[in-house]
């Protein structure tokens with residue numbers, strides 16, 4: 001069934017596991033993610049960024065939002081596993097309202113690049129509207145390093161746990177993304193991977209609410225090797241190692257944003273197939289390997305996060 005993201009995350013919060021939030025931009029990634037969820041009998045959070053809404057709507061974000069709701073509902077309404085649709089990194093008021101209007105389960109208001117007072121005000125405004133429409137809300141405190149929504153932030157600004165407690169009480173957001181040292185994309189760490197577990201622990205103790213990890217892809221070595229075998233150049237790529245990811249779940253992370261791992265699995269499969277099948281031009285065939293690799297990465301992640309058999 002099509003459910004509210006909050007329902008999925010409240011259960012995960014109580015039982016101390018995490019649910020992956022997989023980004024999509026097209027039909028093929030959605031198909032592969034749903035196949036993984038069915039195989040693992042796992043709840044799924046499908047999420048789309050504002051860029052995805054523009055891409056699918058051919059420049060019209062409301063059309064994009066409505067298309068994604070229809071696609072995801074079509075799968076969700078016909079399956080036993082709970083599936084929610086979430087707007088990731090909502091920064092533009094018009095896009096956030098478009099997602100609510102189209103029927104998204106939840107939206108993120110990302111005002112983390114603003115001073116606290118501005119973040120508070122923007123978040124309160126969205127919470128008031130979203131809650132009136134039965135839509136749950138995610139906000140972010142602190143800043144991820146790396147490129148976030150085209151804003152290149154040289155270094156990450158880690159969450160302040162006391163500020164987090166004040167923020168959630170003031171805004172009544174349903175789930176919070178504390179920045180603890182991750183960043184988006186495939187090049188997360190120069191040296192050794194390190195996250196600020198102490199801050200995470202404190203935020204959980206102070207808020208007791210479902211928490212979100214952005215920039216949580218692991219950069220699966222197996223996929224990097226296949227892609228590089230067929231011409232990709234992913235030198236220097238490094239993600240969040242599985243043991244570190246598991247520790248964040250043990251410390252209270254309940255939603256794990258995953259986009260890069262799916263992108264690398266897809267391109268690895270696509271490169272491999274195209275190189276080995278010079279005569280093929282049927283789109284139902286030449287994306288098969290790509291989709292199967294995405295499904296594999298999805299299934300492994302659902303297992304790792306502990307949401308398998310939790311549907």
Ligand SMILES: O=C(COP(=O)(O)O)N(O)CCCOP(=O)(O)O
Pocket residue numbers: 023049050051052088089149183184185186213214215216217218257258259260261
């Ligand atoms: O946290 C993540 C993904 O992290 P990852 O890169 O580690 O998968 N996200 O919120 C995904 C952000 C995708 O935005 P865009 O469509 O503009 O590229």
Ligand SMILES: [Zn+2]
Pocket residue numbers: 089184214215257
């Ligand atoms: Zn993110």
